[in-house]
Amino acid sequence: MADADSPKKGDKSPPRSVVPGLLNGRYRIELAKPLVHLNSPCADAYEVTDLKEGPAELYALVHHQGSTHRGDVLAELIEAPIISMLNPVRSSVIRVKEGGPRHLVSLVQAPTGPSLAEIAAQHPISGHKLRKLIVPGIVQALAGLHSRGIVHRSIRPETIFFKSPALDGVVLGECFSCPPAAGQPAHFEPLERALAMPFGRGEATPEADMFALGATLLACHLGVNKKPAKDPNALHAARMAQGSFWAHSAGTEVPGVTGTLLRGLLNDDEGERWTLKELNLWLESSVPNRRSVNVLWTFARPVIFRQATFSDRRMLAHEFSQHPLDAAHFLRQVDFPSWVQNMITTELFSERLERLINVKKDGDLSSERHGDHALVARVTAHLDPLGPLRYNGISTTIDGLGPAMVEIFNKDDDMEQDILLHLFDSNVLPAILDIILDRNPVVSKQHQLHSHTVQLMRRTKGPMGLLCALYDLNPTLQCLSPALKDLWITSPQQLLKALDRIVDKSSELSPLLDDHVLAMFCSRVEGAEPFVEALIKHRKSPARLMTAVTKLLAFLQQKLDLGPLKNLSNHLVKSLKALLGDVKSRSRKRTIMARLDELGDLGNLPDIARAIDLEHLKYLDHQEFLEAQRKVSVLEQMIRKMRRPVHPSEPNARLAGFRAASAMGWLVLMVTMIVLTMGAG
Numbered sequence: 001m002a003d004a005d006s007p008k009k010g011d012k013s014p015p016r017s018v019v020p021g022l023l024n025g026r027y028r029i030e031l032a033k034p035l036v037h038l039n040s041p042c043a044d045a046y047e048v049t050d051l052k053e054g055p056a057e058l059y060a061l062v063h064h065q066g067s068t069h070r071g072d073v074l075a076e077l078i079e080a081p082i083i084s085m086l087n088p089v090r091s092s093v094i095r096v097k098e099g100g101p102r103h104l105v106s107l108v109q110a111p112t113g114p115s116l117a118e119i120a121a122q123h124p125i126s127g128h129k130l131r132k133l134i135v136p137g138i139v140q141a142l143a144g145l146h147s148r149g150i151v152h153r154s155i156r157p158e159t160i161f162f163k164s165p166a167l168d169g170v171v172l173g174e175c176f177s178c179p180p181a182a183g184q185p186a187h188f189e190p191l192e193r194a195l196a197m198p199f200g201r202g203e204a205t206p207e208a209d210m211f212a213l214g215a216t217l218l219a220c221h222l223g224v225n226k227k228p229a230k231d232p233n234a235l236h237a238a239r240m241a242q243g244s245f246w247a248h249s250a251g252t253e254v255p256g257v258t259g260t261l262l263r264g265l266l267n268d269d270e271g272e273r274w275t276l277k278e279l280n281l282w283l284e285s286s287v288p289n290r291r292s293v294n295v296l297w298t299f300a301r302p303v304i305f306r307q308a309t310f311s312d313r314r315m316l317a318h319e320f321s322q323h324p325l326d327a328a329h330f331l332r333q334v335d336f337p338s339w340v341q342n343m344i345t346t347e348l349f350s351e352r353l354e355r356l357i358n359v360k361k362d363g364d365l366s367s368e369r370h371g372d373h374a375l376v377a378r379v380t381a382h383l384d385p386l387g388p389l390r391y392n393g394i395s396t397t398i399d400g401l402g403p404a405m406v407e408i409f410n411k412d413d414d415m416e417q418d419i420l421l422h423l424f425d426s427n428v429l430p431a432i433l434d435i436i437l438d439r440n441p442v443v444s445k446q447h448q449l450h451s452h453t454v455q456l457m458r459r460t461k462g463p464m465g466l467l468c469a470l471y472d473l474n475p476t477l478q479c480l481s482p483a484l485k486d487l488w489i490t491s492p493q494q495l496l497k498a499l500d501r502i503v504d505k506s507s508e509l510s511p512l513l514d515d516h517v518l519a520m521f522c523s524r525v526e527g528a529e530p531f532v533e534a535l536i537k538h539r540k541s542p543a544r545l546m547t548a549v550t551k552l553l554a555f556l557q558q559k560l561d562l563g564p565l566k567n568l569s570n571h572l573v574k575s576l577k578a579l580l581g582d583v584k585s586r587s588r589k590r591t592i593m594a595r596l597d598e599l600g601d602l603g604n605l606p607d608i609a610r611a612i613d614l615e616h617l618k619y620l621d622h623q624e625f626l627e628a629q630r631k632v633s634v635l636e637q638m639i640r641k642m643r644r645p646v647h648p649s650e651p652n653a654r655l656a657g658f659r660a661a662s663a664m665g666w667l668v669l670m671v672t673m674i675v676l677t678m679g680a681g
Contacts, residue, residue: 020095023105026051029060029096037115037158041198042067042178048107057112058089061177062096063104065485068406071476073150074106074176082144084137085172086111086161093488102488108174113162116170116220120157124223127258131283134160134220135261137170138213139279145175146206146276153180153204155212156188157220179403180204186232187248188215191239191268193397195318196388200396200404202442207270210279211244214265218248221258240297240312244268257282264288299343305330313344317383320376321390328372331359331379340382356435357382374428381432385439389432392419398433398446402473409470409480421466424457449473459529460522464536467519475524481516492525493560496553500565509549509571510539521556531555546575554609564603572608573600 021029030047038045043061050056063069074088081087091106116134119125125134138160145152152175159173181201186194190211193201238247245266254262261282264274278288302309303316306326310316320327336359341349357378364371373392380390388395394416396404408416423429433450437443453472457465471477479489483502489495495517503509513535522532531552538544550572557565573596592612599608647653 020098020100022051023060023092023094023107024090027056027058027060027107029062029105031097035059038111038173040174040177041182042069043106048110057110058107059110061106061108061174063106063177065101065103065488066406066410066478066480068179068403068474068477069104070176070178070180071490076148076150077176080148082141084141084170085144086174088174088176101486104488106177111161111171111173113164113167115158116160116162116216117157119162119167120220120223125220127221127256130217130221130258130261133167134170134217135279135283137163138172139276139283141172142206142209142213143276146209150175151180151203151206152209153201153212154178154183155209155216156184157216160216179400179406181208182403184212187235187239187244188212190270191236191244191314192384192386193388193400194236194239196395196397196400197404197407199407200388200394200400202397202400204397204399204442205270206275207273210265210273210275214262214274215244215248218245218254218262218266221254221262222249222252236318237315239268240315257285257287260287296346300345301343303343313383314387317380317387317390320380320383321395324373324376324392325369327376327379328364328369331375332361332363336379353382353435356431358431370422370426374422374426374431377428378431378435381435385436389429391423391428394419394423397442398436398440398450399442401450402470405470406474406477417463417466420469421463424454424466424469425461430454456523456529460519460533464515464519467515468523471520472523479516479520481512481514483512483514483517489520492521492556493562495520496556496560496562496565500568503571504567506571509568509575510545513549513552521552525556525559527559528552528555546572550576550605550609550612554605557605565605566601566603569603569605569608570600572605573597576608576612 019025021031023029028049028051030049033047035045035047038059038061040061043063046060046062048056048058048060050058074091077085077087078090081089086109088106088108091104093102093104095101096103096105116125138155142152152172154173154175159175160170161173163169163171179199179201180203181189181193182198184198184201188211189196189201190204190208193204193208196202235247241247243266245263248266249262253259261274261279264278264282267273274282274288281288297312297314299311299313299316302311304310305316305319306323308319310319336357337349337354357375359375359379364375370392377389377391380387388397389401394404394408405420408420429450433443433447437447453469456472457469459465460468476490479487479495484495484498487498489498499512499517503512506512518532518535521528531548535545535548535552538548553565553568553572556562576596577593595611596608599611648657
């Protein structure tokens with residue numbers, strides 16, 4: 001069923017509904033009946049009533065303002081649902097309540113049985129039940145997801161549900177409403193992603209789903225709570241020292257085929273970790289045998305840092321990131337190329353890496369110590385190339401950088417935003433990408449994307465460049481402009497149409513084109529960048545600013561292939577007329593005014609841009625006015641010269657007198673000669 005305000009061609013954003021709290025004119029969101037156990041980090045869950053058929057086997061996810069989600073996964077699962085999974089069935093942008101802001105609302109198939117966490121909390125789940133009831137359904141769901149290139153990234157006891165109260169099989173919960181793994185406990189994440197900030201854990205690979213499944217099955221089999229007794233850092237150290245299986249089980253032995261399953265899924269070496277192929281063999285009572293070459297993470301000999309001894313380079317990288325200034329001092333005290341080659345004998349430390357890491361003996365004397373933080377970020381990337389990017393307190397995987405930026409912007413922390421600015425703008429991110437490019441398979445997929453974002457940010461520069469990076473890396477993020485706070489706008493088409501609607505209520509257009517609006521246009525419309533740069537450059541010059549605004553809006557209307565924008569057109573005409581007051585030529589002013597009146601109601605912005613270039617017009621008018629002033633000045637000087645009294649003592653007067661006397665003398669002489677000649681005759 002189509003909504004009242006469906007998106008136009010080329011606009012991939014969700015449809016929009018007009019009636020508050022009603023989706024598709026049929027499904028009512030019951031705000032008084034929240035489903036807290038189905039909440040996600042970026043959305044709240046509520047019951048749904050089908051106005052045609054009564055209570056629906058659906059629930060609604062109301063996405064938070066300023067949040068991001070996996071829009072591609074949402075669209076894919078609505079189009080083609082997965083077996084053994086709670087799929088979204090539709091989504092729309094609506095006002096959840098009268099007078100409230102708009103939200104994206106997704107309808108999802110509701111679970112019809114208890115969650116795995118509820119049952120495991122009552123009693124441990126035996127290996128037999130895992131094999132017969134739990135694993136087959138999950139394998140079926142993951143097979144469907146992975147075959148389409150979708151990684152679930154939200155597998156835990158709370159997101160697996162039995163099909164009925166009779167506990168006959170399970171289904172997987174939704175996986176689109178928040179960034180990948182944003183709601184996961186850290187110890188359900190593979191080692192290389194566990195220390196990243198929740199929103200910055202990244203999409204990863206199917207192997208991350210297998211690890212989360214192993215952690216889920218182990219927790220349910222042992223009947224333990226998902227929150228470990230140890231603090232996160234201690235648990236992470238135990239995982240590195242003993243392996244995730246032993247750290248999670250706290251030394252409890254799991255014998256038989258169940259133990260084989262859990263060890264295979266919780267293997268910290270991604271190359272040895274079980275895949276769906278091994279899992280299917282295990283279900284068929286075969287014993288899988290998966291082997292690969294282990295990556296050695298131990299130093300040739302222990303390293304002493306801050307009076308602690310480290311044998312694992314990943315742990316040292318983590319410790320460096322926790323104490324970056326001490327780490328920078330430590331690194332400058334050693335001959336780094338020799339030190340790293342002696343400590344890591346399994347890898348060749350090339351001249352290229354030495355040049356990229358660039359450890360200098362001279363310390364960073366700046367107040368912010370950005371140079372020291374950048375040095376430690378480069379070194380930790382070399383020590384732990386599969387781990388998160390660690391820079392000045394920020395820890396995010398390469399493929400999770402976009403959602404991590406959203407989390408930082410939502411905190412409204414200027415200090416962390418400044419750190420992000422230096423990460424992009426001070427060559428920190430490009431250097432880290434080059435350091436780990438050959439050793440981290442995720443980077444090869446993300447390198448081109450991040451390189452494009454870095455170049456975009458460098459061209460737009462400063463805080464504006466950071467906003468461009470934010471929108472470039474988060475295609476489902478709504479526009480965060482304060483002027484649009486009640487709207488849910490995720491596409492440039494929606495944004496331009498929204499400006500056309502609200503400009504009628506604004507006395508000026510320029511304040512609506514704030515940094516967030518410009519950044520969304522700049523990052524999501526190819527070719528908009530030079531128009532945005534011109535607008536930013538001329539913000540202090542009204543005429544030039546209005547010309548830049550007109551050209552930008554005209555370009556956008558033409559590029560996005562939108563219909564008439566009459567409100568914007570009338571507002572542009574009104575603003576341009578106001579600026580024509582400085583035009584001195586009355587005939588030119590009358591001609592332009594008449595032309596603007598013709599174009600105002602047509603809604604065609606490119607025609608307005610072609611008809612009047614205000615900056616050029618004012619330049620011509622000014623030049624003509626200066627020329628007219630010059631001519632008037634010359635005439636006035638001549639008139640004054642002719643009207644002023646003349647004194648005989650003036651040089652010009654004397655010269656004129658001498659000339660007149662000379663002429664008179666010649667005249668008298670000629671007359672005399674004529675008279676004498678006539679007398680003689």
